[in-house]
Amino acid sequence: MPKAIGLITCNYTTSSKDDVFLGRPVASMPFLGRYRLVDFPLSNMVNAGIRNVGMIMPNNYRSLVDHVGSGKDWNLDRKNGGLFIMPGTAFGTSRTGARFLIRDLVQNREFLTKNHERYVVLSTANFICNVDIRALIAKHEASGAHITVLCKKASCDGNIDVVTFEAEDGRVKSMRQGVKFGEEAFLDYAIIERELLLELLDAFAAVDHLDLFEALNSEYGRFRVMIAEFDGYMKPIFDKASYFQANIDLLDADVLDELTPSGRHILTKAHDNPPAKYEPGAKVSNALVSSGDRIFGSVQSSVLGRNVVVEAGASVRHSVIMQGVVVKAGAQIENAIIDKNNVVPAGTELRGTDGDILYLKKN
Amino acid sequence: MLLAGGQGSRLGVLTSQVAKPAVSFGGKYRIIDFVLSNCANSGISSVGVLTQYRPYLLHNYLGTGEAWNLDERGGGVAILPPYATQTGGSWYAGTADAITQNLGYLEMQDPEYVLILSGDQLYRMDYEDMLATHKANNADLTVAVMPVPWEDAPRFGIMNCREDGSIEEFEEKPKEPKSNLASMGIYIFTADVLFKALREDAEKEGSSHDFGGDIIPTLLAEGKRLYTYQFKAYWRDVGTVASFHEANMELLGSEPAFDLYAQDAPIMSNSSTRPPAFIGPKGSVDDSLVDNGCTILGQVEHSVISADVYVGKNAIVKDSILFPGARVEAGAVVINAIMAERSVVEAGATFGAADEDTVTLGDDAVVKKGDE
Numbered sequence: 001m002p003k004a005i006g007l008i009t010c011n012y013t014t015s016s017k018d019d020v021f022l023g024r025p026v027a028s029m030p031f032l033g034r035y036r037l038v039d040f041p042l043s044n045m046v047n048a049g050i051r052n053v054g055m056i057m058p059n060n061y062r063s064l065v066d067h068v069g070s071g072k073d074w075n076l077d078r079k080n081g082g083l084f085i086m087p088g089t090a091f092g093t094s095r096t097g098a099r100f101l102i103r104d105l106v107q108n109r110e111f112l113t114k115n116h117e118r119y120v121v122l123s124t125a126n127f128i129c130n131v132d133i134r135a136l137i138a139k140h141e142a143s144g145a146h147i148t149v150l151c152k153k154a155s156c157d158g159n160i161d162v163v164t165f166e167a168e169d170g171r172v173k174s175m176r177q178g179v180k181f182g183e184e185a186f187l188d189y190a191i192i193e194r195e196l197l198l199e200l201l202d203a204f205a206a207v208d209h210l211d212l213f214e215a216l217n218s219e220y221g222r223f224r225v226m227i228a229e230f231d232g233y234m235k236p237i238f239d240k241a242s243y244f245q246a247n248i249d250l251l252d253a254d255v256l257d258e259l260t261p262s263g264r265h266i267l268t269k270a271h272d273n274p275p276a277k278y279e280p281g282a283k284v285s286n287a288l289v290s291s292g293d294r295i296f297g298s299v300q301s302s303v304l305g306r307n308v309v310v311e312a313g314a315s316v317r318h319s320v321i322m323q324g325v326v327v328k329a330g331a332q333i334e335n336a337i338i339d340k341n342n343v344v345p346a347g348t349e350l351r352g353t354d355g356d357i358l359y360l361k362k363n
Numbered sequence: 364m365l366l367a368g369g370q371g372s373r374l375g376v377l378t379s380q381v382a383k384p385a386v387s388f389g390g391k392y393r394i395i396d397f398v399l400s401n402c403a404n405s406g407i408s409s410v411g412v413l414t415q416y417r418p419y420l421l422h423n424y425l426g427t428g429e430a431w432n433l434d435e436r437g438g439g440v441a442i443l444p445p446y447a448t449q450t451g452g453s454w455y456a457g458t459a460d461a462i463t464q465n466l467g468y469l470e471m472q473d474p475e476y477v478l479i480l481s482g483d484q485l486y487r488m489d490y491e492d493m494l495a496t497h498k499a500n501n502a503d504l505t506v507a508v509m510p511v512p513w514e515d516a517p518r519f520g521i522m523n524c525r526e527d528g529s530i531e532e533f534e535e536k537p538k539e540p541k542s543n544l545a546s547m548g549i550y551i552f553t554a555d556v557l558f559k560a561l562r563e564d565a566e567k568e569g570s571s572h573d574f575g576g577d578i579i580p581t582l583l584a585e586g587k588r589l590y591t592y593q594f595k596a597y598w599r600d601v602g603t604v605a606s607f608h609e610a611n612m613e614l615l616g617s618e619p620a621f622d623l624y625a626q627d628a629p630i631m632s633n634s635s636t637r638p639p640a641f642i643g644p645k646g647s648v649d650d651s652l653v654d655n656g657c658t659i660l661g662q663v664e665h666s667v668i669s670a671d672v673y674v675g676k677n678a679i680v681k682d683s684i685l686f687p688g689a690r691v692e693a694g695a696v697v698i699n700a701i702m703a704e705r706s707v708v709e710a711g712a713t714f715g716a717a718d719e720d721t722v723t724l725g726d727d728a729v730v731k732k733g734d735e
Contacts, residue, residue: 033639034655072429073636253641253658260638270430272631274623275390275654275668276640280616284648288639291391291655294624296617304639 002137004119005081005194006045006053007111010038010064011088012099012124014161018240020337020359026237027055027125028063030322030340032250033290033305036067037237039268040130041123044189046074047264048133050121052081054111056088056104067269074267084111099124099188102215103208106201112194120197122212124188126161128246129234130259130266131189136228140191145226147196149213150189152230154179161238162186163213165227172225175213184227186213187234233258244337244357247303247320251286273306281312290323297327305340314344318354322362336360364462364469365398367482368415368444368455373603376725377703382414384482385421386607387686387704389614389623390652390667393424394601395482396632399431399440402480404628405490409438409472412482413461415454418444430633443468457572463561469554477557479550479574485610485621486547486598487628493592494551496528503556503587504579506530507549509594519545520575522591530589533579544591547598550574556587597621608701608721611667611684615650623652637670645676654687661691675710683715686726700724 010027021029027038038055045053053076057064068074071083089103100122105112112120119140121133131150140148149172151165162179163186165172179185190213204215216223233255235246250256260266273292278284283298292307297314305323310316313330320337327333328346335352339362344350352358371383378386384395395412402410410433414421427433428440443465445454455461462469462479469477476497478490488507497505508522516537523532523542534540552560560578564570570577583589597620601607613620623630637656642648646659653659656671661678668674672685675693682699685691689702692710699722700715706724708714712732715722724730 034636035638250638251641253643253660256638256641265636266638268636270634270636272629272634274630275652277615277624278648278651278653280650282649284642285646286644287642289642289653290639292624 002049002119002134003117004048004050004121004133004137004191005111005115005117006041006050006121006123007056007105007108008038008041008045008053008123008125009056009088009099009101009104010061010125011056011058011104012126013058014126014238016161016239018359019361020240020243020339023060023362025058025060025064025125027058028067029237029243030305031128031237031243032247033288033303033323034271035266035268036064037128038064038068038125039266040128041125041189042068042074042076043264043266043268044129044131044133045121045123046076046267048121048137050133051076051078052084052115052117054084054086054108056086056108058088061085069269073269081115086111099126100190100212101208102201102204102210102212105197105212106205106208109198109201112198112201115194118194120192120194122188122190122192126238127187127189127234127236128259129187129230130232130261130264131187131230132264133189136189137191139228140226143226144224146193146223147216147225148191148228149225150187150230151184151227152187152234154181154183154185157181159185159236159238159242162236163188165213165225167227170227172220172227174217174220185236187230187236240337240357240359244320247288248301248318251288251301251303256288271306279312282310297329311346339363364465364477365395365402365410365412365480365482366458366461367395367412367421368418368461369481369483370416371483371602374601374607374723375604376723376728377604377607377701378417380417380703380726381420382416382418385424387669388485388601388607389611390654390669391634392630392632394485395421395424396431396630397485397487398480398482399428399433400628400630400632401486401488401490403431403433403631405488407478407490408433408435409441409474411441411443411465411468411472413443413455413465415445415461418442424633426633431631438472441468457577458574459561459564459578460572462557463565463572466558466561469558474554477552477554479548479552481548481600483602484547484598484600486594487596487625487630488549488594489628490551493549496592497551497553497590500528500590501588502551502590503553504582505551505590505592506579507547507594508544508591509547509598510543511545513540513543516540516543516545522546524591528591528593530583530591533575533583535575544593546575547594548575548600551592556582604701604721604723608684608699612665612682614652614667615665635670640668643676646674661693682717703728706730 070077076083164179276293279296282295296312311329314327317334324341336358367384371378640657643660653668654670669687673690686704688705695708696713698715
């Protein structure tokens, strides 16, 4: 059992104007058929033995609270500790970049003072990855750092939402928003001593409109903030294209295995769905198929959410279909994201292109 | 009171490690899920589960009963294995004896009516409706019955009834049945009648302490009010490998005999959270059920596939049932077979054949190439 509590800031959206994210917090975005993005930080913390997790909520928290409930599915329905649903200060904020607003942390100071564990694990819900937080804490302790931040060298240019750290020999010198190829992209996972975090919140009280790591920009000489490199599969989710690609990436048994290894499963809300049913004549290849699905038609290179029906003669190619969607007989879907509970009428064609994925909003 | 202590010896290796009610079924369930879901869907919140044979997996699976919404204060699931008292202890000697030994639990619950169930049957029933019949008849005992084909009647306990549904005569496995109404082993007793009957039966020399064999005939002889409750929907007692295989296959097809997808009474289970099933680029699945966590790189046809099953490249699985964690390695062929949990058919090996009896592979067993 690590001596840590978890704190997930779920009240940030993205700078993207893609309507995939309109009206819902990123944290409750459905992902890979049966998950929501918040399942990743929650599971990472729980899998490390953390049983005390606070979630700072966005203003439109209905879907998120509906999903996490009492925290039971993550073993967070505890007598002592467990899951804490906490308010944010800037409701509906859509800042780009940093996601640990000092004001939000100060508002929930009590969560940090009434627990006595040594460390706080900070996270957001924008990064798809399976992190061994137990190992990360061990690394933090071994390095003697004040703060350890989890990073990965960016594989492409231009994500304005991701934070970059400039470092020498793994020690952070400064931070800024936006990341270019080869730079250290911050995965929004950090380990910090609880007492130190409380001190910093007091010290930065006058600049509480800043992000914690932004406020630290003048203090990186004083505090040892060390980078821990992450070497597993990771995908930042900030726009429609990255959301779509992350789903498609997992149409690879090895990547899927890396993201959901045995021993560190990604936990999610349990549903009493029957197994997926493939009817006589169904044609399914290169697909992720969730429980409760019924497939009569054809599905290729696609990810299907729970309780999806693909009727006879219908075809789904290179698409992400969220839960509860019915694709009626003969309908054709290609290069598309179909949001929850849509009924795609018989014979309809919905086609996007590789470069511009079609999006059908939630019904 | 749910009788879940049976070994299910006719299921062979499938029950060598687990009790029959805990045997995997339908890709995502264990057999006991059906009865527990019926209880939950019928508004019953106190369920005593009587266990005896290899109970570890069953106990672990039941937990607090939370998966079936049966984790209630003052009620919920109570796991009732045989226990010792000041005068020693003994195994459950029969269905009635199992309840007799737990009269203490029943008296603590202080019910008006007691529903006796088997943990190894597949059906959907609203017990509330059966209880309404029981009350309307002012009955002491109501036995759920269903019509079976006349040629099968000699295998069942047969109820000969009057027109009002009251029971005139009970015959256990009659050679020349007078009725085709078979007892389903589902009983509602008015509690004080049950308690008295059990206490008297316990003292009786030569009794086999069985509901069908002893309690029902005695109550009939005493002139108690015994009624039937007619059930006409899907019901299966999966006692043998053949009937177990058939019941799984009945979940398939475009109009399955038993519809897992019926919305009004969902079958609940203590399911694990695993990612969606991955069907590989050269994989194919036809006329099958496949649960989460599977990796299907080969061909699956007319089969029931549970969670975390692996079917390798160019492997073929047909007319088969694979329990959680089973592995069919690359190029292996599995036909008309039941593979229990974590069992393996290694690369290139063949297991089962279309025109022979269904073959079974026990938990953790391995079939190597050349073994067949």
